Amino acid sequence: MHRIAEAWIPTEKAKFKMITYSHESDDRMPNIAFIHENADVTKPVYVRIHSECLTGDLFGSLRCDCGPQLEKSKEIIAKKEGIIIYLRQEGRGIGLIKKLEAYNLQDQGIDTVDANLILGFHSDERDYSDALDILKDLMVKEIILLTNNPDKMDAFDGSGINILRRESLIIKSTNENEKYLQAKKDRMGHMI
Numbered sequence: 001m002h003r004i005a006e007a008w009i010p011t012e013k014a015k016f017k018m019i020t021y022s023h024e025s026d027d028r029m030p031n032i033a034f035i036h037e038n039a040d041v042t043k044p045v046y047v048r049i050h051s052e053c054l055t056g057d058l059f060g061s062l063r064c065d066c067g068p069q070l071e072k073s074k075e076i077i078a079k080k081e082g083i084i085i086y087l088r089q090e091g092r093g094i095g096l097i098k099k100l101e102a103y104n105l106q107d108q109g110i111d112t113v114d115a116n117l118i119l120g121f122h123s124d125e126r127d128y129s130d131a132l133d134i135l136k137d138l139m140v141k142e143i144i145l146l147t148n149n150p151d152k153m154d155a156f157d158g159s160g161i162n163i164l165r166r167e168s169l170i171i172k173s174t175n176e177n178e179k180y181l182q183a184k185k186d187r188m189g190h191m192i
Contacts, residue, residue: 001133004030008037013078021134032086033134039081044142044164046082048073049131049152052090055099062176063103069169073146076167083138085131092116093125111183123188128155135161148190168192 004027006019015037022030039045050057050073056066070084077084091099094116102115113123132155135143142162145153146169156163168191173181184190 001031001130001137003137009034011074011078013075014081019134021130021137029088031088031130031134032084033138034077034084034086035138036077036081036083039083041138041140044144045140046077046080046146046167047085047135047140047143048077048082048146048169049085049087049128051087051092051126054090054096062174063106064177064180065171065173068171072169072171076146080144082144083135083140085134087126087128087131089126092121092123093127094119094121106180111187112180113183113187124151126151128152132156132159132161148184148192150189150191166191 001021001023004020004022004025006017009016009018017035017037019033019035020030021033050070053064053066055061056064057070060067073084076082090096091102094102098119098121102112102119105115105118106112110118116123128151140161142164145163145166147153147166148168153163153166170192181192185192
């Protein structure tokens with residue numbers, strides 16, 4: 001995992017440095033570190049590790065809580081001068097095409113976990129090692145992790161990066177995502 005390119009990105013809430021990371025120098029879809037201009041990695045820093053969700057993050061889908069979680073994270077990170085790591089692992093790591101196929105299964109009454117299993121995947125195919133490599137490159141030692149996902153917390157075991165505490169990102173459920181959120185809680189152990 002290497003730094004490829006970086007630039008300053010001004011937003012309404014704060015100015016951030018965007019740094020792209022990849023294993024290949026010509027990667028067109030690299031992972032991203034979005035770092036508040038005043039982030040101080042010598043102190044505990046707020047961190048959100050967010051996996052890409054094109055349907056929720058960009059198009060505002062109500063099927064999941066990804067877009068609202070990213071928006072809430074951006075507000076917290078701007079206020080607390082932290083870091084967002086944006087990982088390019090769409091659909092819990094199965095990709096956009098298979099994610100849409102999983103949506104079709106969910107429309108037939110199958111929950112999000114079983115939909116992935118039916119398609120031949122684990123319930124969650126994501127890997128957080130790239131996020132750890134990025135944080136190490138940024139010389140982050142202690143974090144306050146913004147997550148509901150116990151797998152993200154477990155990823156830090158033995159990493160040398162200390163989680164001081166976890167803060168939940170509780171998003172109000174909608175009619176469209178209520179069953180999805182229930183499956184995440186009951187079957188995947190998400191703390192919501």
